[in-house]
Every structure is written in structure tokens, then in C-alpha cells.
Amino acid sequence: MNIANAIPEPMPAGPKGRKPVWLTVASIITFLFLYLPLVVVVLYSFSATKVNAWPIKGYTLDWYRELFQDEDIWDAVRFSTFIGIVAASIAVVLGTLTAYALDRYRFRGKPLIRFAIGMPIVLPGIVTGVALLAFFTGVLGLNLSRWTIIIGHATFCTVLIVNNVAARLSQLPRSLDEASADLGATPLTTFRRITFPLIRPAIVAGAILAFTLSFDEIVVTFFLTGREKTLPLLIWGRLRRGISPEINAAATVIILVSLVLVLASYWFTRKSETN
Amino acid sequence: MAAIAAKDEQAAPSGRKGGPLPLLALPLGWMLVFYLIPLALLLVHAFWSVDYLTIDRTFTLENIKAVFTVAPYPAVLIRTLLMAAAVTLTDIAIAFPISWWLAKKVTSHRELLLMLVVFPLWSSYLVRAFAWKTILGTNGILNSFLQTTGITSEPISAFLYSKTGMYITFCHVWLPFMILPLYTILDRLPDTLLEASGDLGGNGWKTFLRVILPLSLPGLLAGSVSVFSLTMGDYITPSLIGGSPGTELIGGIVADQFGVANNWPLGAALILPILAIVIGLLLVANRFGALGRDER
Amino acid sequence: MSNRDRTAELMALEPDEATQLYRSGRFTRRDMAKFFAAIGLTSALGPTLARSGVSAADDLTMIIWEGYSDEKYSLPFEEANDAKVDATFAGTGDEMFAAMQGSGGSTYDMVSASSDLPRRLYDADLLMEIDPAKLTNYNDLYPQFQKPPYITFEDKLYGVNFAWGPTIMLYDPEQITTAPTSWKAMLDEANTGKIATWNYPLQIAQYALLLDPKPENPFELTDEQLAQVKDLLIQQRPLVRKYWDLGGEVAELFMAKEIAIADGWPYITQQIMAESGSIAEVSPEEGVTGWSDSWCISKNAANPELALKWADWMIGPEGQAGIMEVMNYSITNKKVIETLDEARRAALRMTNVEEDYARIHMWQFIPAYDKWVQVWQEATAS
Structure with missing residues (x-):
């Protein structure tokens, strides 16, 4: 990848539609840079040799066969799915409440609240991980379990819901609220009848993203995991060992699932915007 | 936190009664119990010490001192800062053209293209870091490419298990974090502004330096904070791509204090400079409006 | 999970239904409060429940x-x-x-x-x-x-x-044609960028075998001997391609020809031979550590x-x-x-x-182990 090609040069101040060739070329190279590793993983998942050397000598579906027979992987997939659903659900509740309060009320300290909610995702994951580890086991004397993972995930997923829902709320005309209030509806009724249906797609889109983030997370999970392993932890354990070609196959499946989820989230966001 | 939330200055124009506290109680309570308090307690650990196998809870500044004086911690900290800075600058350089292209030049399928940029962010980070191991190896794709094109005659082993390898991997895995905020801000720049600069005789460079760059600063800073912070705290890439998993960067040393060396107080002390730097960057970014509008 | 069910239930309601529920008094502010309280309670109880053990007995x-x-x-x-x-x-x-x-x-x-x-x-x-x-x-x-x-x-x-068993020296005979006999091969500049060594402070004992005079017990080192080993390790650092964590990793490094020499266990040899890779074992003349x-x-x-x-x-x-x-x-x-x-x-x-x-x-228990960890970190970080 030639990074030097992508160094910014003067931006021509022309009207939209004038496309300097170098800009398009740089963008295409950037796309290649972004996707090269994903393509490599998919390619090697069909490689017949165990060592990932180039060029690929021979193709096989063995790793997929191995993958689908690997009970440990499927246990981990089920476990990660459970964690993702519970963590995303908690994040939905926490995030929607926060976004609604931030959008509909006037009070001091909003930037501080935004900052606090966003901290777990802005600060390095390792900080969240070890802080919760020390808190749960060192301070509270609890055992690590699925619940410690869920709490960690819900904590850093909340901001996704807040952002998604707040963005949608800010697009909604206040006049809707006012009209509803004029007609004698309580704030709760207004929320139930007017606001919630309008932000529902944004909540779903955020929840899908939160699930995806939780499903792939390793940095925080590493410190909070108990007896059961999430999929990324299982993969990490095998990657550390080196030779594990079935991981390329597992990774390909993960990429496909993530793609479907992101597309779904995108679809919900669009639905939210055109509603 | 609760006190701040309770300060309900005045009711919103829509005639809302009561404050936001009932709504915020649960999320703020959660953040307090499961994030802010643990974080504070972790930092308290930095002032304790380890006595063989147990934590001695007498106040001491030994660990803090160690972070800045005992080898290898200061050197690794500086190395990590340099790496984070290099990755951030590179990602700015890569992100600018594509963000500009997406925001100002693309006429069709823009949303799809934007989604394509974001997608790698949601595909497993672990998998992408691992993929680079395959690409950068002595017999990997990059060396194979360089040799077939005649750029090098021998395979270069320094791509993998090295700082070069970590640098390339970091630049890749964090790139979408830079493109997204940059695109968002460039998208909002009115075309008329750029035309005006052109009309006033500003050439491309001048327009870029005097108009576009200052105006895109919030996006640049938002992206930079993310990229910098993620590099500072990472321990997965050093482990897979670096030569010395535990001591390449500060994230690895911290992870090892908790996962291997079992010295939590030292680990907590090593987190202090990371926290200070990232929060410092956040405050700077905030001054330039990178963290969203302040809608009081 | 109750959270999910309730959220789903809330989401499933159409506005009109909700209004009716509200008007008929079935859906009140108190209900909402209860709903959120229930979620809070579940979250709070989570860790407690976890203590009772979630793993199956078998x-x-x-x-x-x-x-x-x-x-x-x-x-x-x-x-x-x-x-x-x-x-x-x-x-x-x-x-x-x-x-x-x-x-x-x-x-x-x-x-x-x-x-x-x-x-x-x-x-x-x-x-x-x-x-x-x-x-x-x-x-x-x-x-x-x-x-x-x-x-x-x-x-x-x-x-x-x-x-x-012992921790021995492994090498790839295709890359190193004369069989090495000493741990010195792991510090030989001729092998620059082709060396992998185990990422474990306890390995200090293995390199202590190279000291002159050789310590009687490489696990009982004086501060002076520890400093000498540190010098050796710092000297070795630029030659090392990878400090390895797991045996499979060494096997992969050998098979991908990323390295030519490493310390390791007989299990690693076994793994490489099973894949018909090129590998040989040496028990160096200075002696070996083991477990x-x-x-x-x-x-x-x-x-x-x-x-x-x-x-x-x-x-x-x-x-x-x-x-x-x-x-x-x-x-x-x-x-x-x-x-x-x-x-x-x-x-x-x-x-x-x-x-x-x-x-x-x-291997034996080392009382002042934190010193060893310190030396190891300093050497590998240099």
C-alpha cells in the first residue's frame, strides 16, 4: 500500500462535479487499503496449506467443514450472542433515557453528561477493562462471570444509542410536542404517542450497532471473562497459538454476519430519516 | 453528577414540568456505579503497593515515581506517544482526500460508499489485525508483491514482528475513526464559501490552508483523539504484530501488570499518564468544538 | 431476559394502543417507574446471581x-x-x-x-x-x-x-547448516532477526547458564549475576525477531521460515515434525533448565x-x-x-x-521474583 499517494494536496475550489483524477485515485487506493485485510482473510479461508504463505497453493473447503463441526466455536457464538443481546438491551434503556433527557430538557451540565457517557468509548478499552476487573474482584470480591462481561459491554455501548437517538430527536420538530401538550397530553403520553414511534427505527439501528460492537469486543472482555468464553476470546486464544487455519473461516463468517448487521442498521437509519 | 443533573434551570418552552432527573437517574446511576467509581478506585490503586502476593493499602508514591524513573517505563511511554502521534498524522493524511471526495465530489451512491468506509469498523478488529500478520510476513503478500514487481530482490523481514508492522496495522485499523468525523465536518462546509475564496483570488493551496483546514479542525481533532487514544491503550496489535508483546507499547505493559505480573498498583500507576494525555487531548478538542455543540 | 422482553413489549405497542392503555389506567406513570425499577434491579442483581455459579457441574x-x-x-x-x-x-x-x-x-x-x-x-x-x-x-x-x-x-x-522435561534449543537445519552446540547461538549476530526466545522472566535462569563462572543454581542469582544476565539479554534484544508466548507460535514461526533458532520444548519439535517441517533439537553443552x-x-x-x-x-x-x-x-x-x-x-x-x-x-520458586520481572521487562523493552 503506497501511503504517500494519499497525502493531501491543494483542494481545487471548483464547483461540485469537477473531479480531479488524483482525488479519485487516492480514494480508490484508500478503499483498497481498508479492504485488503478483509479480502486476505476470506482468500486464506479457502487455502489448502496450513501456513499462510503467498501465493496460495490449492484451495479447499476443509476449514469450513472443520468450523461447522467445532462445538467450542458454536458454544462461543451462542455465548457471544447472549452477551450481545442483553448488553444491547440494557444500553437501549440507558441510552434512550439519556438522549431524551438531553434533547427535551434544559439544564446545566449537559456537556458533562455527554462526556461521562462517552468516556468508556473515548478512553482506551484497557482502562475500562482493568477498572471493572479491580472493582468486581478486588473491591467487591465478586467472581467474574457472564454478568461482569455484560455490565462492561452495556457501559461502552450506551453512547451508541445516545448518539443515534439524539441525532433523530434533534431532527424532530418541537411543534409536535407542543401540539400534543396543547391538546392536554402529559409528557409521557406525548412520548408514547408521538416521540417513541418516530425514534423507534433509530433505537433499533443503535441497538444493532451496539450488538455488533459487543459481539466483536475483546479488549474489555479479556479482563472480565469468567468460565465461559466469548467468540473473540476463543479466537484470540487460537490466534496466539499460531497455526489455526479454521480461524480464517470463522473470521469470514464473522465478516459476513457483521456486514448483514451493519446493512440492517443502515436500513433502519434510513427508515428513520424518511419516516 | 446527580447534583448537576438536578439543576433544572428552567422548564423547556414546550411547557415540560419537572426536571430531567427521573429520566437521567438510571443512566447516570449506572455510569456512576459501573464506570466512574471503578475508575476512581483504580486510580486509588496507583497509590498502593504489592507485598509479595497481596495489595498493601498504605499510601505510597513509589509506583507513580517508578512510571517516570524506572526503566523501561519512561522509554516505553515516549515510544508509545511517538507511535500514537505518527499513526494519527498518517491517518489524517490518508483520511483527508477520501473524506473530501466523499463529501464534495461524489454525486451518486454516496451513502453506500460512506457505509463501505465505516464497515471495517464493525468487522472484528482482532481479525483485521491478524490479517496484517498474513500480509506482512516474510513470505507474505506484501513481500511477494515487492519482489514480483522488482522493487526489492530479497524478502524484507522487518515488516512483521516490528514497529513498522505495528504502525501499518494501527494506521489501518483506526482509519475509519478518522474518516467519519472528517467527512461529517467537510460535508457541512458550504460550497459557496470555497467558491468565494476562489473568487477572491485564493489558489488551491491558500484555500486549503486558510479556509478548509481551519474549518475542518473540529472533525480532525475528534478523529485524532480517537486514533491517538486507541493506539495508546492497545495491546492486541503489539502481541500479534510486535516483536516483544509485553513491552513494545505501554498498553502491553499495563495489560501484563493485570494479566501476567499481577501488580495491579503498578498497572494503575501506568494508566495515569495514559488517562492524563487522553483527557488533555479531549479538553483541547472540546475547546475547538470537536465534541459536538454545547446546547445549553 | 426480562429486559429484552419488556423492551420488545414496549416497542411492539402502537401509539393508539398505548394511549388506550394509558387512558384506561392500565399504563400509568407508576407502571413506567416499575418497569425501569425492574430493569435496575435486574442489573443490580446480576453480579449476585452470578456468584451462585453459572457453570454446569460437569x-x-x-x-x-x-x-x-x-x-x-x-x-x-x-x-x-x-x-x-x-x-x-x-x-x-x-x-x-x-x-x-x-x-x-x-x-x-x-x-x-x-x-x-x-x-x-x-x-x-x-x-x-x-x-x-x-x-x-x-x-x-x-x-x-x-x-x-x-x-x-x-x-x-x-x-x-x-x-x-527440558527447555531445549530448536533450530531449522535448512537455514543453520552446522548444528549449534551452545546457548551462545541464541546470542550470535550471525542469527540476527532469526531468533525467537520465550517471553518469560524465568528464562533468565537459562541465560544465566552462560555466565562465567556458571552459577551453581541458576535460580538463585545474586544481584550481580542478575545484572550480568541483564547485559546479555540487552545485547540479545536487537537480534530477536519474536519473544514467543505459546508453543504453537514457535512452530508456526519455524514453518513460515520467520526464524531459524529458538528455545522451546520437545512438544514443539513434535508439532513441526507432524507437519513435516524442518526442525532439529539440541541440548546445549551448558546444560538446560526444565520443568x-x-x-x-x-x-x-x-x-x-x-x-x-x-x-x-x-x-x-x-x-x-x-x-x-x-x-x-x-x-x-x-x-x-x-x-x-x-x-x-x-x-x-x-x-x-x-x-x-x-x-x-x-524450575523453582524464586523469592525475589519481582526483580527478575523487572530485569526481563527492561531487557525486552530496550
């Missing part, structure tokens, strides 16, 4: 050296006991200790502790005492493995010694009986045969060793168990 979790849970011997055990062996591989004994202590011994039922580790686990009050009477194969062990000092504290047994591994059981193990059964299985004929075949390690069951022919015994470095064992500098 699930045996262990943190072990790579390979010690190979299907060859774990599958028959699982079938015989209707259990599931769930192993996590650790790169070092330190990692095992941190994993055991970090979870208060609840995450892992067992640990395959080498001779340096049980002392620390015992001092941290993490080990369960083992009653030899419950082990059917215990009396078949060589006397020296029945109650060795590294697993015996206050005259009580805390481990089941099942395997031992003697025992199954230790966590004081807070979910199923201590099952853990005992596993330990017993691993010192029994099937387990011991598996250790020899899969791991290429020496074993501890006298009866099993006596059934082997001379060639096999020689290949597994146990022609005369007592003598062969004594030739290896076996």
Missing part, C-alpha cells in the same frame, strides 16, 4: 500449558465421565497465577502448575489439599514424584506430578471430584501414554515407564529417570 475448566488437554486423552475422559474439558492455554506460569488469583480461583478448576508455581498458589491460599488415597494410580508413581517438595507444604500434598508439571486443584473449584478424576486419569496408563505420544515429554508413572523398550525410554530422555531428572535444572 464442566471442567483449566488453565494449562498448551497441549495438556489434547483430544487424544481428553475425549476418552469426557466420555467416561460425561464431562466437558474446557482448557485455556497460558503462555507462562505468571499468566496462570494471575488468572487464578484474579478470579479468586473460581474461573479455573485446575491448573497445570510447573515446579515454580505451586508455592505461590499455596501462599495465595488458592489450592485444595489432595488426598492421595483418592488417586487409584498414585502408588504407581516413582517415589520421587509422589510427594516432591514443590507440591508439598506443611507435609500436605497439593498437586499430582504427571510430566517433566516438572503437576495438576493442582483450585480451592474454589466448581467440581473438585471431577478435577481429582482428571488428575488421576493423567497419571494413569492412558494419560501417561498420551503425554508421551502427543507431547513428547517424560512421565512419572513407574509402571508405565517399565513397559517401554530401551529405545523409547532413551528418546523420551528417561533411560534412568532419577539421573536424567537430576541433570535438568528444574
